[in-house]
Amino acid sequence: MDWNRWYSLKSYLRSSLWTVPLIAVAIYALIKPLTEMLGRWMIGQHLLDPKTGFFGLSMTGARSLVGDIVSADLAFLVFTFGSLLVAIQVAGGQYTPRIIATTLLRDNVIRGTSGLFVFALLFANRTLAWMGEEQVHQLQVFLAALFGFASVVAFLFLIDYAARFLRPVSLVARVGALGIAVIDSVYPAPATGRIAALKATGERRVPDRIVRHRGKSGIVLAVNLKRLVAKGRRTDSVIELVPQVGDFVAVGEPLFYLYGNASAIDENRLRALVALGTERTMEQDPMFAFRILVDIALKALSAAINDPTTAVLAIDQLQRLLSVVGKRSLYLEEIEDSSGQVRVIFRTPNWENYVHIGFREIRQYGAGSIQIARRLRAAIENLLQSLPEHRHHALLVELDLLDRVIDKQHLFPEDRALARIADSQGLGGSVTSSSGD
Incomplete structure (x- = not known):
């Protein structure tokens, strides 16, 4: 098989x-x-x-x-x-x-x-x-x-x-735990703070051969990277997987770009190292955990359900996942063999991708809720304190966008001031009161 x-x-x-x-x-x-x-x-x-x-x-x-x-x-x-x-x-x-x-x-x-x-x-x-x-x-x-x-x-x-x-808290916690397990397996190395440069960019501008998808259209679920590396070393070639894990691939679309001794590779055996299906899974797709949590938050913020507290629970887990992935080295595009030669090019989401999916949609749909605005600010500020400096830029952009949307959503200065307070509970904490007991 x-x-x-x-x-x-x-x-x-x-x-x-x-x-x-x-x-x-x-x-x-x-x-x-x-x-x-x-x-x-x-x-x-x-x-x-x-x-x-x-x-x-x-x-x-x-x-x-x-x-x-x-x-x-x-x-x-x-x-x-x-x-x-x-x-x-x-x-x-x-x-x-x-x-x-x-x-x-x-x-x-x-x-x-x-x-x-x-x-x-x-x-x-x-x-x-x-x-x-x-x-x-x-x-x-x-x-x-x-x-x-x-x-x-x-x-x-x-x-x-x-x-x-x-219960919502149990479901989002389960998704968060699964997401951390996937992050540990996909990004095992800690972040270095350095931006790596591609070693073989010049060699890969024009592929020597294109392997297109055959069979049924589907979503990329997982890739056998070890066998791809072994195949690249055995044929003295570089194999580039065109889609990322989680991408949809239609019949006839490029699946692999081959560089070097491309004619020595059997297309059918190469396609057999990519598993496709009808629905995304988490085994090699850490972004899917973010997608599930964001979807839960967006459903909770919809007018039909109107449950911002459940959205706050989802943001708790998103902060948890971002704090883990932000401390890992996300650069896995070039995979080398034991001799140090690049054999496989395998793109994964970068830090900006994770920040965007973690905050953008929730801010767009939920910034009108003071509870959501305060929880988002608390999450961003916590990540700014706990993550290395090279992760700060994307977070500061989200913080600026949050301030701008608060000005647009809330008409009264009192509401704007309250919405700008970082609160890990959404509403109920981190507020200094001037009134007496």
């Missing part, structure tokens, strides 16, 4: 809810025969009384207990998947549809509990069908009761977990 197909399959399985229940079915198929063999062995070794067993249940009592477990697990499954569908609709409508695949469907707690319900249901149903007219399979009944009790506990935990998980 080509790398891009394997990556797309792996990404799909990670965001699919049905995979864990399917694994639970496979585990059941393995565990159930083993427990039946163990039960027979324990009876044969007189370690288990076939009449009294663990609970001392009669046939009627055992059938009733296991039947209740089957009914309970079936109800748990129906309730879980029905509630998840409602949660997806609510989250997509009030926050952004982009959090569905990145957070809701990838949550291991939801997937794991649904797998437990499936396993307990199958185990109890098989135990009920396996019981004869005269003998109660005590070990099977005991295990079915144990799995049923675990299902009840897991169901109660899932209700509490889902109620907490779907």
Whole structure:
């Protein structure tokens, strides 16, 4: 299987809810025969009384207990998947549809509990069908009761977990944590403050060969950089990926520019090192985390929802991400092999791109809210204090734009003065009062 197909399959399985229940079915198929063999062995070794067993249940009592477990697990499954569908609709409508695949469907707690319900249901149903007219399979009944009790506990935990998980603060914090993990993987080196110069600019002005996209149009999800570097070194060439991760590429558009010994490269194998899909993912796309948070803030600031406090929570995470990415070296355009030769050109967003997506749209839509204006100022001032000096220019531009839009949005001088106070809470802090107690 080509790398891009394997990556797309792996990404799909990670965001699919049905995979864990399917694994639970496979585990059941393995565990159930083993427990039946163990039960027979324990009876044969007189370690288990076939009449009294663990609970001392009669046939009627055992059938009733296991039947209740089957009914309970079936109800748990129906309730879980029905509630998840409602949660997806609510989250997509009030926050952004982009959090569905990145957070809701990838949550291991939801997937794991649904797998437990499936396993307990199958185990109890098989135990009920396996019981004869005269003998109660005590070990099977005991295990079915144990799995049923675990299902009840897991169901109660899932209700509490889902109620907490779907809160705005939990969702934006989850996106922020995922964004930091991606930043750590894409930008591992700390910022140096120096602007690097391209080593092979003259060689790459006119490509020797252009590799165009074939197949289906899609969004660039990830690139196998190690194999690209190895391919460039093996053929003594330079490979430039034209789109960035997260860009849409239509059929026939340039996918690679090749320089040097370009004729030695197989186009199909080169295309196989780029994974494309219908929806952006976070694996190699740190900008996508910013996009999700900004979308949540913009949806909260819309007239239909009008929830600026949720937008403030999103700005909290944007400040968190900017404070991390601002301390990393963002220059990864030229990737060298072990001998120091440039082999791959791979463009990533620069600092200005991150600042623009973090502040521009929120300022345009939310500067009329004093709460948003104050929180944006607090974020910018905090970043100015915590980030190195070479990151300040883009932040100062945003601060100047914020001051200008405040003058335009607020007619009264008192409102303008209040909007210019940096407040990490939006409204509720960082205000010096002249009144008495």
